[in-house]
Amino acid sequence: xxxxxxxxxxxxxxxxxxxxxxxxxxxxxxxxxxxxxxxxxxxxxxxxxxxxxxxxxxxxxxxxxxxxxxxxxxxxxxxxxxxxxxxxxxxxxxxxxxxxxxxxxxxxxxxxxxxxxxxxxxxxxxxxxxxxxxxxxxxxxxxxxxxxxxxxxxxxxxxxxxxxxxxxxxxxxxxxxxxxxxxxxxxxxxxxxxxxxxxxxxxxxxxxxxxxxxxxxxxxxxxxxxxxxxxxxxxxxxxxxxxxxxxxxxxxxxxxxxxxxxxxxxxxxxxxxxxxxxxxxxxxxxxxxxxxxxxxxxxxxxxxxxxxxxxxxxxxxxxxxxxxxxxxxxxxxxxxxxxxxxxxxxxxxxxxxxxxxxxxxxxxxxxxxxxxxxxxxxxxxxxxxxxxxxxxxxxxxxxxxxxxxxxxxxxxxxxxxxxxxxxxxxxxxxxxxxxxxxxxxxxxxxxxxxxxxxxxxxxxxxxxxxxxxxxxxxxxxxxxxxxxxxxxxxxxxxxxxxxxxxxxxxxxxxxxxxxxxxxxxxx
Amino acid sequence: xxxxxxxxxxxxxxxxxxxxxxxxxxxxxxxxxxxxxxxxxxxxxxxxxxxxxxxxxxxxxxxxxxxxxxxxxxxxxxxxxxxxxxxxxxxxxxxxxxxxxxxxxxxxxxxxxxxxxxxxxxxxxxxxxxxxxxxxxxxxxxxxxxxxxxxxxxxxxxxxxxxxxxxxxxxxxxxxxxxxxxxxxxxxxxxxxxxxxxxxxxxxxxxxxxxxxxxxxxxxxxxxxxxxxxxxxxxxxxxxxxxxxxxxxxxxxxxxxxxxxxxxxxxxxxxxxxxxxxxxxxxxxxxxxxxxxxxxxxxxxxxxxxxxxxxxxxxxxxxx
Numbered sequence: 064x065x066x067x068x069x070x071x072x073x074x075x076x077x078x079x080x081x082x083x084x085x086x087x088x089x090x091x092x093x094x095x096x097x098x099x100x101x102x103x104x105x106x107x108x109x110x111x112x113x114x115x116x117x118x119x120x121x122x123x124x125x126x127x128x129x130x131x132x133x134x135x136x137x138x139x140x141x142x143x144x145x146x147x148x149x150x151x152x153x154x155x156x157x158x159x160x161x162x163x164x165x166x167x168x169x170x171x172x173x174x175x176x177x178x179x180x181x182x183x184x185x186x187x188x189x190x191x192x193x194x195x196x197x198x199x200x201x202x203x204x205x206x207x208x209x210x211x212x213x214x215x216x217x218x219x220x221x222x223x224x225x226x227x228x229x230x231x232x233x234x235x236x237x238x239x240x241x242x243x244x245x246x247x248x249x250x251x252x253x254x255x256x257x258x259x260x261x262x263x264x265x266x267x268x269x270x271x272x273x274x275x276x277x278x279x280x281x282x283x284x285x286x287x288x289x290x291x292x293x294x295x296x297x298x299x300x301x302x303x304x305x306x307x308x309x310x311x312x313x314x315x316x317x318x319x320x321x322x323x324x325x326x327x328x329x330x331x332x333x334x335x336x337x338x339x340x341x342x343x344x345x346x347x348x349x350x351x352x353x354x355x356x357x358x359x360x361x362x363x364x365x366x367x368x369x370x371x372x373x374x375x376x377x378x379x380x381x382x383x384x385x386x387x388x389x390x391x392x393x394x395x396x397x398x399x400x401x402x403x404x405x406x407x408x409x410x411x412x413x414x415x416x417x418x419x420x421x422x423x424x425x426x427x428x429x430x431x432x433x434x435x436x437x438x439x440x441x442x443x444x445x446x447x448x449x450x451x452x453x454x455x456x457x458x459x460x461x462x463x464x465x466x467x468x469x470x471x472x473x474x475x476x477x478x479x480x481x482x483x484x485x486x487x488x489x490x491x492x493x494x495x496x497x498x499x500x501x502x503x504x505x506x507x508x509x510x511x512x513x514x515x516x517x518x519x520x521x522x523x524x525x526x527x528x529x530x531x532x533x534x535x536x537x538x539x540x541x542x543x544x545x546x547x548x549x550x551x552x553x554x555x556x557x558x559x560x561x562x563x564x565x566x567x568x569x570x571x572x573x574x575x576x577x578x579x580x581x582x583x584x585x586x
Numbered sequence: 587x588x589x590x591x592x593x594x595x596x597x598x599x600x601x602x603x604x605x606x607x608x609x610x611x612x613x614x615x616x617x618x619x620x621x622x623x624x625x626x627x628x629x630x631x632x633x634x635x636x637x638x639x640x641x642x643x644x645x646x647x648x649x650x651x652x653x654x655x656x657x658x659x660x661x662x663x664x665x666x667x668x669x670x671x672x673x674x675x676x677x678x679x680x681x682x683x684x685x686x687x688x689x690x691x692x693x694x695x696x697x698x699x700x701x702x703x704x705x706x707x708x709x710x711x712x713x714x715x716x717x718x719x720x721x722x723x724x725x726x727x728x729x730x731x732x733x734x735x736x737x738x739x740x741x742x743x744x745x746x747x748x749x750x751x752x753x754x755x756x757x758x759x760x761x762x763x764x765x766x767x768x769x770x771x772x773x774x775x776x777x778x779x780x781x782x783x784x785x786x787x788x789x790x791x792x793x794x795x796x797x798x799x800x801x802x803x804x805x806x807x808x809x810x811x812x813x814x815x816x817x818x819x820x821x822x823x824x825x826x827x828x829x830x831x832x833x834x835x836x837x838x839x840x841x842x843x844x845x846x847x848x849x850x851x852x853x854x855x856x857x858x859x860x861x862x863x864x865x866x867x868x869x870x871x872x873x874x875x876x877x878x879x880x881x882x883x884x885x886x887x888x889x890x891x892x893x894x895x896x897x898x899x900x901x902x903x904x905x906x
Contacts, residue, residue: 378786403788417782422847423775431776432787434769446769490787 076139078103078267079124079155079236085132086119086291093119094291097133101236101267106258108270108278111288112311112537112570117271120288121238124269125157126150156229157238162221164213164228171196171209174228199227202264203257219250223257230266237261238269243277244365255281273363275307275574287311308574312537312566329353330389332529333375333407333498338384340370343553347384350548350555352498352529357520359544360533361569367553368533369412372500375531376409377402388498403432408491410484412502412533418487419475426457426471428486433494460489464519481512488519499523501532505539517543537566551575589900590841590893594856597889598863605867612870615744621866625859626750627809627816631829632836632858633761633851634805637798639837640765640778642846643692643699645799647684647706648806649829653822654710655681656810657723659732660819664723670731678807684710685803689796707830714822724819736816750812754855757805762851774798778846806833835886836861860885 081099085092094116101107109117122128124135126144135142137153144150147157164173171189172179174196179187193209200209203223207216213224222242229237243251251274258268258281272278278285285302287294287310295310333352339345348371352358360368374381377398386393388405402409411417420428430437430453437456439449457471464485468478475486484504491499504520505513520543524530534540540547547559549572557572605612631648638645655677662673684706691702725732738746765771773794777784785791814820840857842849864885868878 376786399785400788400790409786411786417780417786420776420780420783422779427772427776431772431784431789434772438769442768447763448767448769448772 075102080136083133084130086123086128086130092291097293101269103267104262104265105283106262106268106270106281108282108285110285110307110311115288116291117288118240121240125155125238151232154233154235156232156234158225159240162225164221164225166214168213170207170211170213170224173213173224174199174231199231202230203227218245219253222254236267240271243272243274251277275304308567308570312570329355332389334387335375336385338374339382340374341382342370343367344382346554348555352531354527354529355524356545357524357530357543359540359547361540361547362550362573366550368550369502372502372533376407376500406497408496409500410487410504412506414483414487419483421476422474424472425468425475425486426453428475429457429460429489429493432490456493460492463492464489481508484508497528499528499530503534504532537569549573591850591853594840594853598856598860601863608871619745621862622751623748625862626754627813628832628836629754629855629858630757630805630809631833632854633757634802635833636837636842636849636854637801639842639844640774640846640849641795641798642778645802646703646830648833649826650707650710651681651684651803651806652810652826652829654714655807656814656825657714657718657822659811660725661723674811677811681807682800682804685800686796689799693792693795718822720823722819722821725815732815758851758855765849765851775847832861839889
């Protein structure tokens with residue numbers, strides 16, 4: 064344990080001090096004017112909506128990204144943290160959302176990976192590794208044999224192994240990015256106790272979490288981020304659920320709210336009854352979307368929005384439940400092909416990995432879901448394609464979506480993010496899909512293109528389509544949706560009509576803990 | 587794609603020119619005829635391999651399927667007294683079924699194509715050797731009823747067209763049309779590029795992959811039947827050894843990426859041809875034939891390295 068160094072004035076020198084930090088990515092300001100101070104033996108939590116810049120801030124501190132503006136001081140000295148290695152030398156360790164551990168190695172080998180003690184001429188001495196690992200495992204309160212294969216541990220203990228690994232590298236500042244996202248309640252409590260213990264040992268912790276309950280439990284100080292800018296701070300004693308929600312929301316709307324129509328009288332196009340996804344088998348979801356209606360799915364990361372959309376589309380088989388389109392039920396345990404045949408469309412969250420076929424042309428991407436309809440009359444049996452018909456479809460879809468490309472032959476990889484998304488959406492318009500499931504339709508799309516995608520969604524709804532879309536941006540949900548369905552841990556936590564929804568209400572439902580009280584307090 | 591085609595044509599022209607300078611007989615009628623005859627058979631194999639490679643898979647069983655299907659007709663006719671037509675039909679059907687089997691194992695059980703077809707490679711050769719007792723099997727004195735399959739059609743005194751060349755031409759044209767102009771070809775390219783995006787677009791990805799393996803099996807069978815007629819007979823221990831590697835090499839030379847999603851059938855046929863040109867050149871220019879494998883391997887390596895370097899240069903130019 065090191066005694067805090069003192070500045071001439073007598074106040075302790077902060078372990079880490081960040082002033083005026085700025086970071087831009089192409090088309091996005093990720094961070095601007097962010098200040099942050101962390102003292103030894105202090106737990107500082109950073110909260111904010113998805114995309115508020117929390118992870119970017121952590122990555123800058125951990126040397127993954129270099130900042131474009133601002134100053135970093137470590138123990139009072141200005142430093143440049145230009146690599147993860149440099150951060151590790153200083154004593155900064157980032158514990159990732161996805162753990163960086165090897166399942167096939169033992170717990171002890173993982174703790175000391177790359178720094179195995181007692182190796183001579185490349186020979187490992189397993190006993191020396193185990194002995195060296197033990198004290199670090201003890202510090203995180205993990206009572207397992209260092210020889211246990213890591214793959215046998217549950218997620219909670221693995222997290223502790225990761226922390227032990229950081230401690231073995233003499234880390235003085237631990238950065239934890241959503242450490243509890245895959246932990247059970249008991250495991251979370253155990254992690255909180257370990258954090259208390261580390262604080263007592265003089266370690267500093269920078270903590271990112273959506274779960275406000277545990278932030279309240281562990282944090283000495285809370286920093287709010289909104290659109291990459293600081294939105295305020297809370298000192299111990301002032302940290303409570305409502306105050307934190309206020310720090311997270313209140314973002315300015317980029318879009319004008321659309322004129323909403325009462326869709327109650329219109330026919331139901333998509334009916335979901337008792338749907339259980341494999342990820343959240345204990346919760347059944349019921350949901351209806353009417354013709355001309357846009358329904359937004361709100362929730363935090365991991366709340367089960369994507370899982371719901373995938374189960375509806377049959378991309379991941381549902382365990383139970385029924386999906387009906389225009390009153391016609393899909394077969395039980397339906398797959399993608401059943402869904403497509405019924406007129407459902409799905410735009411996945413990860414456009415590059417799962418949406419666009421990047422090396423194919425804009426035209427081939429557009430007609431991909433409707434190729435059998437583009438066969439030449441004379442060669443139907445052989446599946447010969449009718450180029451003219453394909454070009455006609457492409458022209459129609461491109462005009463409807465205002466697609467900007469050099470021509471039908473342009474590879475999709477060379478289009479902008481917004482236009483790529485239009486191509487993926489266009490694939491479904493080419494077959495006149497009437498029920499659209501969109502997962503984060505504006506992710507990775509620049510601001511201008513976002514507006515355009517909103518406009519297209521509104522036009523499609525006006526033409527009678529039913530749209531169910533998941534979004535992590537509250538402003539987008541509030542501006543676009545007629546109704547907002549909020550999910551929390553796999554279940555529908557509540558439903559809000561657009562005219563009554565506020566960011567506070569949505570966030571209160573989405574964060575779960577203290578839900579009812581928060582909702583009642585605001586209404 | 588066009589760039590790759592230009593590349594392979596250029597390399598082919600250079601190798602042919604170099605060989606012609608070294609050996610005056612290289613461009614003689616008989617030499618060209620034997621070159622084309624061999625290209626016809628290996629080209630069929632490479633086209634089949636390309637259909638599998640474009641899905642991101644690999645077919646290592648080609649040589650063994652060729653052996654089994656190739657030896658089946660003479661065995662069935664001469665040993666068991668089957669009618670010739672039935673024997674041919676059975677051989678081709680067998681090859682097709684084996685391809686379908688590979689495809690089903692790869693898609694339904696999600697097994698790795700390398701492992702599935704490696705097992706095929708071992709099993710079919712073992713079966714062929716077991717059934718034939720490792721004896722030479724063939725059309726005795728080139729059975730009159732089958733000889734027409736390889737009957738030369740003289741064009742000049744020194745050069746003739748053989749039926750396998752015509753078979754390759756028909757198959758190559760058909761395969762090109764399938765790949766570029768049909769639903770099946772578009773599905774193959776799409777799922778080879780991004781299988782998940784293809785699946786989420788409602789494409790029957792599993793069925794499409796099965797068809798690709800079936801095509802590879804069927805073409806290996808067809809080539810095998812023609813090979814055995816052409817060479818009068820063969821032994822199960824040696825017939826078709828390593829041919830899967832020649833087939834894959836031809837496809838790669840012709841511009842297929844083993845990552846999938848890229849194939850040009852004309853390129854693949856030229857790639858198969860380039861392999862044969864290199865082999866002929868080695869034999870005719872008096873280089874020790876013992877090292878021909880080394881030379882073939884070297885040519886392929888030089889080609890893929892050059893291609894990668896050119897690709898990087900193009901990309902750098904496109905960026906800067």
